């Protein structure tokens with residue numbers, strides 16, 4: 001009985017050894033159960049990534065935190081104030097819009113972005129009466145600022161608007177994750193063009209205006 005077991009075990013070992021020592025040319029790769037682990041999906045830095053989406057790989061070219069994508073404007077240079085502190089909120093008044101005045105096409109895009117992201121509260125007329133507020137009948141609890149008639153906001157410097165849009169203000173949330181830095185500055189150009197004394201774009205490309213602010217302390 002015992003010897004039969006030993007013989008069987010021996011036979012199995014020999015067969016397995018023979019099977020694993022097939023040194024002939026292999027034409028097929030073995031079975032791969034988890035291809036993602038067998039083949040790297042690493043994204044090469046300067047490679048063409050246009051075909052990744054077709055291959056079912058999610059890739060949106062979002063730059064690594066702290067880096068700036070080519071063609072994007074530098075991050076808003078001021079950090080968010082701690083609760084109760086307003087140092088950077090006040091300092092933000094000095095920061096100029098790094099984008100040159102928008103031409104008609106870019107202004108139309110800025111208006112589109114405004115209507116999607118801001119109009120719901122501030123209204124398409126920028127009068128603080130969007131569908132979420134609806135003169136107090138809507139679900140939003142407090143009146144969003146009237147961006148064209150409020151005595152402070154209608155004269156607010158671009159940099160301070162950017163501060164509030166980037167970090168939020170009381171019941172208004174931050175838009176830093178929904179809109180890129182450039183998109184936020186574009187919207188601010190649009191808001192200012194609608195405010196009293198605001199300049200509407202001409203059909204021709206406008207000349208560049210203020211240079212970019214100091215961006216060495218880039219954070220957001």
Ligand code: HEC
Pocket residue numbers: 114117118119120121122132140142143144145153156160161164165169170171172173175187188191
């Ligand atoms: C969910 C509603 C809501 C949305 C959406 C919204 N806001 Fe506001 N916004 C408010 C409210 C409410 C205030 C008033 C905050 C306060 O002073 O208490 C405000 C204030 C402001 C101010 C004045 C900030 C300050 O420092 O006093 C600006 C400028 C502004 N919003 C611009 C925008 C822009 C641009 C967008 C789109 C990117 C936007 N808001 C989206 C509700 C909203």
